[in-house]
Amino acid sequence: MTGPLEGIRVVEFCGGAPTAQAGQVLADFGADVVGVEPPGGSPLRAHPVYAMWGRGKRSVVLDLGDECDRAVALRLVDGADVVLEGFRPDVAERLGVGYEELARRNPRLVHAAITGWGRSSPYAGVAGYEALVMAKLGVFHSYGRMSSRPGPSFISTPYAAYSATQTALTGVLAALYERETSGLGQRVETDLALAAAGLDPWNQMLHMLTERFPDAFQNKPTYDENLVPSMSLTIRLLVAVTSDGHWLQFSQVQPRLFLALVEEAGLAWMLEDPEWSTLPEFEDPDHRRRFIEKLMEAIRQKSLAEWQEVFDRNPNVFAEVFRQGTELLHHPQLVHAGQRVGLTDPERGDTLQPAPAVWMSGTPTGVRGPAPLLDADGERLRATAAATSPAAGPPSGPPPSGLPLEGLIILELGTFYAGPYGATVLTDLGARVVKVEPLDGDPMRMLVAFPEAGAAKVLQGKESIAVDIGSPEGQEVVRELASRSHVVLCSFRAGVAERLGVDAASLLRLNPELMYLDAPGYGTDGPYGHRPAFAPTISAGSGIAMRNFGPPLAPERSMAMSIGDARLSSVFLSVGANSGGTQPDGLAALTVGTALALAAFVRARGGGGQRMLTTMLLSAAHALSETVVEFAEPVERPQVDQEAYGYGALYRLYETAEGWVFLAAPTEADWCRLAAAVGEASLAGDPRFRDAESRAAHEDELAEVLATAFHARGARQWEKELIAAGVGCVVSEEQPMEAMYLGAFGQQAGMVVETGSPIFDTYPRIGPLVGFSRSRTRALGGCTLGEHTVPILEEIGWSPDRIAGLRDKGVIGR
Structure with missing residues (x-):
């Protein structure tokens, strides 16, 4: 079987991390990716991660400042489907490889440009380094509590670069999908600042509320000036250390789950004690501090192995281990799922790397081979260029300018953020997303004090149908919708879809051309498939939190800490796991967006009828690839200093x-x-x-x-x-990050648009995360629970009497 992008030819003008990683993903998907490197090679070759970012590609050295070499590059582009470039604005034009020239030569070309700040930003000419973007967006100040010193704290997880990689890929795949009908390519653009701003699935709306109703809503810091949690949710997301020095991230967000932890910790007596009976809700900050320390002390009475036994025995209690670096590749779930690949790099020897971010059953993704030696394919590629004929001219008639994903129907089965927000991104590109909600709504609708605010961004552009899918009649509704859809997105935990009869096997029998994407936290089976996966959970389990935290926390050091020091370390780890608008939900969601766009393109090429899988954990592995790839021999990687200033003096x-x-x-x-x-x-x-x-x-x-x-x-x-x-x-x-991207900075960069909502009237939102030279995009508002139930059922031909009967039985919402 061939890969999903078999036959797609990509020319990558080697630049920064987002371009390199985008090329790697396309190679994993089966595309023929040619890296055009400058004399001396890509600067990324000096970094260990090149063993992953270069995998599956071919290499040719060309000096674009040399007329003969530039001619070779242009002939390679003449035969390509996609170009990836990460030059600063106008640099490609000065080098003679700008979009207008390439499109004139090859009208079917999809040309993707990833810049640091965007072409219209006042900072367009500034170097697009990850940390500059994050600093300007206010991200480092949101992590200020991660260090004991005053001021902002540097974090090293490449949220902006990885987000730009995925938004560019979504744009490329959407443009290829559109090309199937128009016959034309176009320019695709994104940038680190816009992509990083788009990472956040809900703070945008909370900030809007504080601006609109300042007397009723205020941004409350997670921790007060004494580093005591300001709200009970932070206590429910407890970070604690075991007796043998391993740090755990609990996720007991529901009351029954938190009570289960209290009981397992041997603190059930507190429920009968008037001093503690309201746990974890306490008005007095010092009361909260003392409770946290008691709970942490109780956690510390058991070793990691003993707590693992508790997690296996009691499904209501679970915590992830805080991992570091390459430990992620030995996570039991990744091992079980085979989501690791061994490659022998020609320069660095044996390596262990994350498997492709998306799995497909019919056109499998895979790693074609290790990263190439410099100019390994130069002679052959120069010969190929010499033999390449000019591309055919554009089709006659005016070029279409519709939405690139117009006509695509996605059926969404899932709750909360990581999976569903990925579908939201595609609504801006024209996809129709029908969200199936329980009768009382997706829980995120009521997650914050202002109803709907926690869900509004994820619901943008979608249609909501409220159905009891636990009932036979409700399952019939879902099956009918699936039979008319092109893609199903399911983010349930392992076993849930099967129990409800809406799993891939069941729906593919009804619709043989359906693309069914599972996008859970961990997987559809295996040791962690049934576990809850919240953003802090994945931050801990993947190594994001420890990477942001900086210097490793060795078990010996953690075991020797006083309870006061342990509590402070737990604060630093908690902040490192999830602060501001940067968290694994967004990283996973943007990867889901790429997977959905891939599904659309593969189906359009005749590859329909497949199961697909991507997970939060595997997405995090790709985002962390700089520190995750494992080598047989030790390698030097940049290390954040003890005070969280950054990487060295410069x-x-x-x-x-x-x-x-x-x-x-x-x-x-x-x-x-x-x-x-x-x-x-x-x-x-x-x-x-x-x-x-x-x-x-x-x-x-x-x-x-x-x-x-x-x-x-x-x-x-x-x-x-x-x-x-x-x-x-x-x-x-x-x-805060959301104040920056919704304020003057974002407005000057063209990030912000106005939209409308049945709940919030007119409000500002981040616009589409990728732009096109020919296709238009849109920026819609959200929807209320079940707003589209009746219109959708009428559309599929169900009579008013039948619809009324379902409503009377409590199968659909009123």
Whole structure:
């Protein structure tokens, strides 16, 4: 069997991480990906993760500044279906490989550009480093509680880069789907700032409420000034350490689940004690602190193995282990599901890597081979280019400008965020998404004090039908809808869909051309398939939290902590797991968006009738690939410093006379511009800093010199001066992420649009996460529970009497 993108040819102009990872995913999907590398090779080759990001590709070295080499590149593009590039705006045009030129030569070409800030942003010309984007969006300040020092904290999980990778892939696949009918390619654009802003599935609406009703709603910090939780939900999401030094992330969010933990911890007596009987709800912060410490002390009475026995025995109690780095590849669920691949890299030897992010039953994804040596395919690709004929001209008639996914019908079975938000992204591109909800609604509708606010963003663009799918009549409704759909998205835990009769096997019998995507937290079977998967759970189990936290927490160190120190460490880990708009729900959802777009394209090419799978855990593995890939021999990877400033002196946070900035000057060219701009006369000529090797040897001294220099002026002045000098430096904004992207910054970048809702009237929202040169997009509002139940049933031909009968029986909502 061939891969889902067999026959699709991709030219990747090697650039930054998002472009490289997008090329890797397309190669995993079966595309023939050619990496066009500059003389000396892609800078990413110096990083261990290239063993994964380069896998399955071919390599050719071409100097785009050389006329002959550029001609080879253009001929390769003439025979391609997709181009991936990550140049800053207008650079590709200066090199002679801009979209207009490539599209003129190859009208069927889908050209995907990933920039740092977007073409219309005031920051368009600034280097698109991940940390600059995150600092400007206010993300580092939202992680401030992760460190004992004041100010923002650097985090290393590449939320923006991975999000841009997935939004670009969604756009590419949507454009290929549209090309099946139009015969035309087009430009696809996304950027790190927009993609990172789109990562958040619900804070957008909460921020809107605080702006609209400031007297009734306020943003309450998760922890107070003494690092005590401000709300009971944080206590239910307890982080605690075992007797043998392993950290656990509990997810006892429902009252019955929390009571089950209290009982297993031996604290049931508290329920009868007037002092503690309201647990975990306490008005007094010190009361909350003392309760948390008692609960943590009780958790500490058992080892990890003893707690694992509890989890196996009592389905109402579960916690994930906080993993670090390559430990994720040994997670029991990934091992069970075969979601790991062994590859022998030609330069780094044996490796263990995450399997492709999406599994397919009929056109299987897979890894074609290891990353190529530099220019390994140069001779053959030059010959191919020489023999490539010019592409045919465009079809006659005006080019279509409709929605790229117009006509695609997705049936959504699932609750909460990670799976469903992936379908939301596709509504902006024209997909019709019918969400099947229980009669009392998706639980996220009532998750916060203002009804519907917790669900409004995930419901944008969807139609809601309220059905009791536990009843035979309700299951008949779902089956009828599935028979008319192109794709089903199911995010239930293992066994639930089968119990309800809406599993892949059942629905594929009704609709043999259906694409059925399972998108659970862990899997559809296996040791963790039935476990709950909340955002903090996956953060802990995948290693996101520990990566953000910084230096490893060794078991020996954790075992020796006092209960007070353990509580502070639990706060730091909790913040590292899930802060602001950055969390695994969004990472997984954007991967689901890619999987759904892949399903649409494969079906359109005649590959319908398949089962598909992607999970939150596997999505996190791909997002964390820089630290997850395992090598036979130890490799050096960047390590965040103890104080969470960043990676060394030239990629870190600095306090200024007023506020904080993030400096990103990792290259030699960056250093030369920085040394000239900072104004320290001795900086450029100091022998300690004369070259990269010397600077690395005197890292702490360089950081001290720069810290002193930055204190001379305020953050906004430094941003202005250093950007003008061509140095990557931005203010680390103190506003919440959602305030930044909905405010002046987002508006100037063209991120924000106005839409309407039956609940919230007109409100601002993030616009589509990917743009097209020809196809239009849209930005709709949400829906109320069951708003479309009757119209949908009427559409499929059910009579008013039949519909009324279902309502009377309680099968559908009123």
